[in-house]
Amino acid sequence: MTVVDQAGAQRLALKGNLLDFTAKPQWAHLDDGAVRWRPEHWLLIEDGRIVGAQTQDPGEGWLRQDYGQRLLLPGFIDTHVHAPQLEVMASYGTELLDWLQRYTFPAEMRFGDPEVAQEGAERFIQVLLAHGSTSAVVFPTVHKHSAQALFEAARSRGMRLITGKVLMDRHAPDGLRDDVQQAREDCEDLIARYHGVDRLAYAVTVRFAPTSTPEQLAMAGALCRSDASLYMQTHVAENRSECAWVAELFPQARSYLDVYEQAGLLHPRAVMAHGIWLDEQDRAVLRQRGAHVAHCPSSNLFLGSGVFDWRAAHESGLAVSLASDVGAGTSLNLLRNLGDAYKLQALGGQRLSAWVGLHAATLGAAEALSLSHEIGHLSEGTMADVCVWDWSCGAVDAWRQSRAAALHERVFAWMNLADERHLHACYVAGRPVLTPSTPGAAA
Structure with a gap:
C-alpha cells in the first residue's frame, strides 16, 4: 500500500x-x-x-x-565494474594481461549471443542492487546488444546507469573485435536511443589503449568532442607489464595517460580505472582536464597490480571514487572493497578513515560524475x-x-x-x- x-x-x-x-x-x-x-x-x-x-x-x-x-x-555508486565477468570471479593464478586472455575474453565472447547478454544483464543488475550499489559505471562487451541489454535492465528498475559498447579493434580474439566505422555507427545509435533517457547515460568505452588502434582512439575522441555530456571510461596504468606494452605500442606518448590525452579522451566526465602507476605530471593532467580515478582495491590486491597512492591523489586535489572491478575484484559489495582499500593504504604507510572511504563511494563519486544534484x-x-x-x-x-x-x-x-x-x-x-x-x- x-x-x-x-x-x-x-x-x-x-x-x-x-x-x-x-x-x-x-x-x-x-x-x-x-x-x-x-x-x-x-x-x-x-x-x-x-x-x-x-x-x-x-x-x-x-x-x-x-x-x-x-x-x-x-546507495553506493560503483564507478568501474564489468557486467559479463561475474562468472570469472576468483579465477586462479594470473596477472592482468594473462587474466584477460585466459578468463575475461572467453567469458565476454559468450555475450555475442543476445540471449546470453540479456540474461547476464538482468542477473548483474539484480546482484548489484543486492550488494548495496544503486548506481554504476559499467563495462559490457564489444557487442552492441550487450550495452542495450544493460540499459534496458537498469531502466526497468529506475536506476542511474552509465555504460556503452566496448571499443576493441585489435589485440583481441575473433568475436571480440569491431572496426572503426561500424563501432562509430553502433555508438551513435545507442547514444540516440539511451543517452539522457530516464536515468541512463552513455559512456564512450575504450577497453584500454592496447586494444584500440590510433584510428579508433581518434574516433572515440571525436565522439566525446561532439557532445560534452557523454562520459568516457577506460583503464589506465593498472599493471607494470601493461604500462610497458603501451610504451611499445605508442612510443610517441610521454606516458600511458598521454595516449588518451593525445586522443582527446580526457575531460570532466572521463572515468579512469586504476591509475596505480601514474606520476605527478599525469595527476596534474587529470586535475586540469577534470577527469578522475576509479580506485579498485580488491582487484588490485587479487591481481597483484600494485598499491594506489590514495593520499597523494587526495592531497593533490585529484578526485577518487571507489569501484569493485568485478571480475578481478572479488566482491560487488563496496564495503568489502573499502576493507581492502584500508589494507592497501596501510601497506603504503597510510591510514584510510571511514569518512574518506565512504565519501568516495557516495558523494565523492557523484561529484566526480557531475551527478551530485541527483545521487550520493x-x-x-x-x-x-x-x-x-x-x-x-x-x-x-x-x-x-x-x-x-x-x-x-x-x-x-x-x-x-x-x-x-x-x-x-x-x-x-x-x-x-x-x-x-x-x-x-x-x-
Missing part, C-alpha cells in the same frame, strides 16, 4: 540513523565537519525524491517505515536511492559494535566487518527493490 496525497504525490517516510556527507573529508581526520550524522531521523520522500529529514513523526499522511537504529546511507547524499531534491544497513549480523560484529565509543570507531568497524549480508533494504527512486523477504536479497 502506498500513501498518496491529494495532489497525487507518493509520500514515504523512512526512519533510522542517517549518515552522509556535505563536503570532502580531510585525510585521517576522525572528527570531520564534512560528515552529516542525523540519528533517529525520518527521511521524507515524495515522488521518488527526498524532500526533507526531521526528528518528529511526519504523521498519518505518510507511508512510514521505522528501521529503528539501522543505518540509512545513500541524502539532501532535499536528490533521488531517493537509499540503502538500509544492519550494524551487525553475527555475534562477533555485534560484540565489536557494543564496545565502540565514538562515531568513527563504530562506523570504521562496520565498514571493515560488514558486507552484503548486512544490507536490510534498498530503495531506488523511493521504490523498494530489495527487502528482507526479496529472493536473492543476500546474493
Whole structure:
C-alpha cells in the first residue's frame, strides 16, 4: 500500500540513523565537519525524491517505515565494474594481461549471443542492487546488444546507469573485435536511443589503449568532442607489464595517460580505472582536464597490480571514487572493497578513515560524475536511492559494535566487518527493490 496525497504525490517516510556527507573529508581526520550524522531521523520522500529529514513523526499522511537504529546511507555508486565477468570471479593464478586472455575474453565472447547478454544483464543488475550499489559505471562487451541489454535492465528498475559498447579493434580474439566505422555507427545509435533517457547515460568505452588502434582512439575522441555530456571510461596504468606494452605500442606518448590525452579522451566526465602507476605530471593532467580515478582495491590486491597512492591523489586535489572491478575484484559489495582499500593504504604507510572511504563511494563519486544534484547524499531534491544497513549480523560484529565509543570507531568497524549480508533494504527512486523477504536479497 502506498500513501498518496491529494495532489497525487507518493509520500514515504523512512526512519533510522542517517549518515552522509556535505563536503570532502580531510585525510585521517576522525572528527570531520564534512560528515552529516542525523540519528533517529525520518527521511521524507515524495515522488521518488527526498524532500526533507526531521526528528518528529511526519504523521498519518505518510507511508512510514521505522528501521529503528539501522543505518540509512545513500546507495553506493560503483564507478568501474564489468557486467559479463561475474562468472570469472576468483579465477586462479594470473596477472592482468594473462587474466584477460585466459578468463575475461572467453567469458565476454559468450555475450555475442543476445540471449546470453540479456540474461547476464538482468542477473548483474539484480546482484548489484543486492550488494548495496544503486548506481554504476559499467563495462559490457564489444557487442552492441550487450550495452542495450544493460540499459534496458537498469531502466526497468529506475536506476542511474552509465555504460556503452566496448571499443576493441585489435589485440583481441575473433568475436571480440569491431572496426572503426561500424563501432562509430553502433555508438551513435545507442547514444540516440539511451543517452539522457530516464536515468541512463552513455559512456564512450575504450577497453584500454592496447586494444584500440590510433584510428579508433581518434574516433572515440571525436565522439566525446561532439557532445560534452557523454562520459568516457577506460583503464589506465593498472599493471607494470601493461604500462610497458603501451610504451611499445605508442612510443610517441610521454606516458600511458598521454595516449588518451593525445586522443582527446580526457575531460570532466572521463572515468579512469586504476591509475596505480601514474606520476605527478599525469595527476596534474587529470586535475586540469577534470577527469578522475576509479580506485579498485580488491582487484588490485587479487591481481597483484600494485598499491594506489590514495593520499597523494587526495592531497593533490585529484578526485577518487571507489569501484569493485568485478571480475578481478572479488566482491560487488563496496564495503568489502573499502576493507581492502584500508589494507592497501596501510601497506603504503597510510591510514584510510571511514569518512574518506565512504565519501568516495557516495558523494565523492557523484561529484566526480557531475551527478551530485541527483545521487550520493541524502539532501532535499536528490533521488531517493537509499540503502538500509544492519550494524551487525553475527555475534562477533555485534560484540565489536557494543564496545565502540565514538562515531568513527563504530562506523570504521562496520565498514571493515560488514558486507552484503548486512544490507536490510534498498530503495531506488523511493521504490523498494530489495527487502528482507526479496529472493536473492543476500546474493
